[in-house]
Amino acid sequence: MKNLGRRGISWSTWRKASQTACLAGFLWLFMLTEYRGLDEIPYPVSLLFRIDPLAALADLFAPGEFGWRVLWPALVLLVFTALFGRFFCGWICPLGTTLDGCGRLIGRGRRPFRRGWRRAKYYLLIGLSAAALFGIQLLGLFDPLAIFLRSLTFSLYPAYNLGLNRLFDFFYDHRIPILSPLVNGSYDFFRDHLMAFHQPTFNLAFFTFLVFLLLLLLERAEHRFWCKNICPLGALLGLCAHRALLHRSPATLCADCRVCDESCRMRAMEGEGHRREECVLCMDCTGDCPEEKVTFRLYPENGGKTPSVDLERRGLLTAVAAGLVAAPVVRMTPETARTNPYLIRPPGATAEEEFLARCVRCGECMKVCIGRALHPALDEAGPVGLWTPLLVARIGYCEYNCTLCGQVCPTGAIERLSLEKKRKVVIGRAVFDKNRCLPYAKKEECLVCEEHCPTGEKAIVFDEKVVDADGAPRRLKLPRVVDKLCIGCGICETRCPVEGASAVRVVNEGEARRRRDPWA
């Protein structure tokens, strides 16, 4: 086999180019995850999660059929990993690229952690899988791709937009010669292509940012600390890559030199030899070797001794036990869908239990939501519902003619609905609070809710009555909800002109996805 490291441009330059291109590509897909004049999004905007084996794993454990149609690329990735190793982590993963890129900015520590820490990610993967097997899916919380997209969607992109908007506002409000016309002239282009149409704002924006910041700060402790020690996707790919065909030569450290070990971001070189399940094929060692001896080949050198993953039995058992215990522990709390009437899921969402098992908390649906209605949950959906999408109707409403969230969901947690069907799916029902509603409480005309109600035959109607307004009779239109017509889109709650809490609120009563009560 030819020496792979000697062809003009070095392998690590190729790797950096691939990382940059993939990151740019994913950012581009991210920007396209928005309504741009077409009812159907023509791009595979959730590609990142269709190639995500952790999303596939979550789907596998979820009730219902495995989503072959959507998730086959993840299996292709696993096959390639089994052949060539963890190239995904080194060459493609956008979070890995971000950590590589930001490490220099925030500085890198001096490796205070023992090598044994790398086992933690396998235990985490095993624990999460055990929990998933028993119906509690938490893989999404630790999925690096989900972490990347969540940080981008909830925090970084809104912050970027805020910054740009401030800039444009400044030059709009202050007429500075030359600069203002220039900046104002470029506004339309930015608004149409490089910015969000509406300034995005999300619940949990700051919390999500803190998690992202924590990952970055771990770089200060050690380069790729996350990838090496925690990332469950890295663990899954590592298990596949354990007997990969692509080998490093020499497989062991030379007796008189540790340069490659010192510089290895994954610490994949150990006494026993090169760990293929740890190596992300960054190829830095091919360039770092003072003797220029290091190459990667498709066949093993002298028999190819493979060091084992060497998980400790105790750790393994603890991980499985923790996963198994997670299920009953989480179920200690009352069923949230029943106790929290404001738990409104997007249209097409599967029944709550299946939804929690399928949703990988990637945030795609919340990014694409045209009405800015979907927000990540903290504890509204129970202890395991963190970052799952929630319709917060006071902030935004579900646009009647829009089906985008179902289109972008990579795991089928939100079913893809036809427009005809979506218009009829009940996600909740509006309920009036007559203590706050203006015509009832203050004897004033209003009826904004009725004006905006989008169902062809309005689900909010009114009764005209003569009421007593401080002693004088007044003719008023008093709104009420027609239950069989209301689909719970929430536009009434969004538009209600009462300050603070809306006088009409959507509750999840009668939602279409709910399973029949087994006790009824």
Next chain:
Amino acid sequence: MICDRRKFIGRSIRAALAASAWGGLPVLDLLLVPPAMAATPPLAVRKGRDVPALVRETLAALGGMGRFVKAGETVVVKPNIGWDRTIDQAANTHPLVVRTVVELCLDAGAKHVRIFDRSANDPRRCYVQSGIQEAVEALRSDRVEIGYIDRRAFQELGIHNGVALSRWSFYRPAMEADRFINLPIAKHHSISKLTLGMKNIMGVIGGDRGVLHRKIEESLADINTVIPSDLTIVDATRILVANGPQGGRPEDVRVTDTLIASPDIVAADSFAATLFGYHPGDIPTLVSASRRGLGTMDLDKVQRV
């Protein structure tokens, strides 16, 4: 005769100041009768299936667009693009009405024609679904600009003769244009009974518009004093008779093939009300507007052309 916007606003403010100095509020209404509102305003009503021809015929009856738009002027054409609804659902102004009016403005020598509306649903969807964006862009003229409302361009103003509102924010491009052409569609609306030209002005104001519903008739009169329409063309090619202003059910749409145009917004709206079987006096908005001198609702006093 057309009143210049700047002059009108200037006059109103001066009149209001004079009136308040004099201390007699009742006089305010008398002073504020805009000179444009002639005792017998012209009103053109035409029927026809061919929308562009209908628009041209109706405008010709009023003496042509040249009477309203002079060469070199900037014009705002304000259709209703409020809802994520298709043409046949009759929630937005017909795109061919908009396009033909813009063409007539260009023919009259307008320097710049802008089209916008502050939509109720997502503006991107409304501009596409209404067909208006496509129809206007098909003109391919660099003097024509259809765009979304720019959130930065609102300005809060005191409404000196306001009855329900003393302050509100208004869309600057709508106030700054030389001419404002109001292009509503005639629809049912529960709180104001009908939404016509006067209510269409709600698409160029800022703030939480829902608040206006509390005193809708006086609020509409208030904002119409700040943004008076030089010409109102009510699209009644098809009207929405129930479940407005959004609609969505074909059963609620009546095809009436009618276009109504007048420099007097109250007169145009008043005639449009008759299409729904109402007498103008049944519509509180028109009663208030007429009382406050924004125009005439007495259809016997208009000059049918």
